Amino acid sequence: MDRIQMKTPLVEMDGDEMTRVIWQWIKDVLILPHVELKTEYYDLGLKNRNETDDRVTVESAEAALRLGVAVKCATITPNAARVKEYGLKEMWKSPNGTIRAIMDGTVFRAPILVKGIEPYIPTWKKPITIARHAYGDVYKNTESTVPKGGRAELVVTDAEGNETRQLIHDFSASPGIVQGIHNLDSSIESFARCAFRYAIDTKQNLWFAAKDTISKTYDHHFKDVWADLYEREYREAFEKLGIEYFYTLIDDAVARVVRSEGGFIWACKNYDGDVMSDMLATAYGSLAMMTSVLVSPTGAYEYEAAHGTVQRHYYKYLNGEETSTNSVATIYAWTGALRKRGELDGLPDLIAFADRLEDACVKTIEEGTMTGDLYLLSKLPAKKKVNTREFLEAVAEKLA
Secondary structure, eight states: OEEEOOSEEEEEEEEHHHHHHHHHHHIIITTTTTTEEEEEEEEHHHHHHHHHTHHHHHHHHHHHHHEEEEEOOOOOOOOOHHHHTTTTTSSOOHHHHHHHHHHHHHEEEEEOOTOOOOSSSSTOOOOEEEEOSSSSSSOOOOOEEEEETTTEEEEETTTOOOOEEEEEEEEESEEEEEEEEOOOOHHHHHHHHHHHHHHHHHTOEEEEEEOTTTSHHHHHHHEEEEEEEEHIHHHHHHHHOOOOOOEHHHHHHHHHHSSSOEEEEEOOHHHHHHHHHHHHHHHHHHHHGGEEEOOOOOOOEEEESSOOOOOOHHHHHTTTTOOOOOOOOHHHHHHHHHHHHHHTTTTTHHHHHHHHHHHHHHHHHHHHHHHHHHHHHOOOSOOOOOOOHHHHHHHHHHHO
């Protein structure tokens, strides 16, 4: 069979540990037999990031902006133990954080639904998509311990050198800690713009939630930027499609989400989105069944799985032991990138292939063949647990 031809390369960002192994298997078993794959390859494995002083991460993000579509494998964000394990020059920053900052993007995460795996919230019938702001807040914070007797102030110096001071706390009674966070109007607007466009593209209602009743300047500013942009540029399009945008408090949003049937986009600030996306993934069944796409305001897309590198399985794999690692979210990262590349380049065969591969994944699971994590969750009467490679081969048979 002739393989599907591509016009423009994808940016391929390779990663670490078990997901790096699965990454190559997905290409070998599922993609290369059907697609003449064209990629611009960047090795974001921790060893190569260390050898390049993390320049490779920056280059991969710049390539994503240049070529418009990227697909990323899960990567290690090193802690002290990893510094020692890999002999790192320093504790390199999160690759995702670096890429998100350069692309100035918003992260959209949504669950993959299959029969037999029921959400823990019985009212949820449709996917809930989390839109996470990917800049600032605690992820670009400055923090310090404060000794007893110390004093912490918030000092803002304008362009002319004039200072405005506000007392944060007088630590005369006890030592403590202090943290400073920030955000940018340009990034908040990019966040809102990406979310409004995504809602229009997917024809879904859009919620935005923060805590402006407590954070009367910081969170309220987010609320105002969103409201102004919606009125200026997006209200007409929303009303024409019959979809809704509204703002609500984050605690009210949580209550509404639990009572809902799903089928909408829930936009959150950076930390809220980090936490709530994992909550949703678990409540729908598995973090390994959660898609993730970073969308820049310029229209560039970076697809990845929402989970990590599966370290425990990787050590088993290195010891020659069998693993049963769920590869579905990583497969969907590839299908998302291939579909978007097909859409941008006018390649209907590539779009159709991405659709067929996703359909083959779902049918394989719904017909009872699945990895260990799903086997424990599935309520199907006839189900079979398979290892990591066997699942990919079962999907390949269904695809063929």
